[in-house]
């Protein structure tokens with residue numbers, strides 16, 4: 516299906532919102548205003564946005580430790596996200612979860628997850644629920660190349676393939692799991708090749724091309740809704756920043772590799788493409804960016820103006836003792 520200009524502009528806005536949100540979160544983290552750990556998705560925005568653009572609001576997704584992009588792409592509220600990062604009572608988890616635990620069931624965002632591969636079985640359960648309910652909903656698991664080597668990935672994809680669950684398994688192959696190169700842990704060059712072992716389609720997509728990601732997701736969603744089962748989509752991409760935002764950490768990745776991937780900026784690529792077609796002007800792009808920055812400024816102000824949770828609240832919402 517050809518995407519309308521309006522939809523492509525929406526996708527551009529969503530990708531730029533992720534980038535600007537994280538640039539601000541990173542700055543504020545380094546200044547000590549944000550607690551816990553922050554992992555940035557910058558450089559990988561086209562994956563979350565391309566996939567989520569092919570979903571309905573009631574379709575469900577699960578995220579990873581690098582979760583801001585998935586939240587924003589699924590339509591999460593920037594104010595409640597920023598308040599959560601700031602540890603404030605108005606945040607998505609009342610300020611008690613931080614960056615790696617943002618969830619919003621009302622938009623089908625089942626949560627980020629600090630356990631590598633931990634979200635995959637959970638969202639496979641959501642896929643089973645979707646199948647049992649029979650309303651045509653699909654469930655999407657986002658995970659990294661590192662997670663694709665963990666047991667929960669294999670166990671989940673096996674049962675989803677066998678039971679033909681309406682699912683998308685979206686691997687964000689950014690070539691590294693923290694400091695470990697995928698080439699050192701992946702016997703096959705492509706994670707997508709593993710799909711053959713489970714009897715489902717596996718596709719490799721340029722994860723920095725949001726339109727290509729959308730197209731692959733759209734086909735997989737159609738297959739899932741038709742009752743034909745899951746698809747494994749591997750998006751080749753790259754994170755621009757260090758594994759976490761903690762200052763001073765070593766980054767084993769070669770500088771020229773980082774720079775080469777920055778040349779493949781997914782946001783610039785879509786913006787240039789829209790400009791070449793006359794669907795976006797330089798002024799229009801500046802205006803959009805200005806609106807995004809203003810929304811993020813408001814989100815920060817909302818967070819700063821919100822109280823920290825009461826000390827007694829530490830024992831509320833706790834499900835294990």
Ligand SMILES: Cc1ncc(C[n+]2csc(CCOP(=O)(O)OP(=O)(O)O)c2C)c(N)n1
Nearest residue numbers: 581629630631659660661662689691692693
């Ligand atoms: C079960 C588990 N093991 C180890 C870690 C520490 N850890 C956090 S992120 C990460 C790397 C994950 O790599 P990948 O799945 O490729 O995701 P990426 O960070 O590249 O997005 C590791 C090892 C963890 N959080 N959970």
Ligand SMILES: [Mg+2]
Nearest residue numbers: 659660691692
């Ligand atoms: Mg990775």
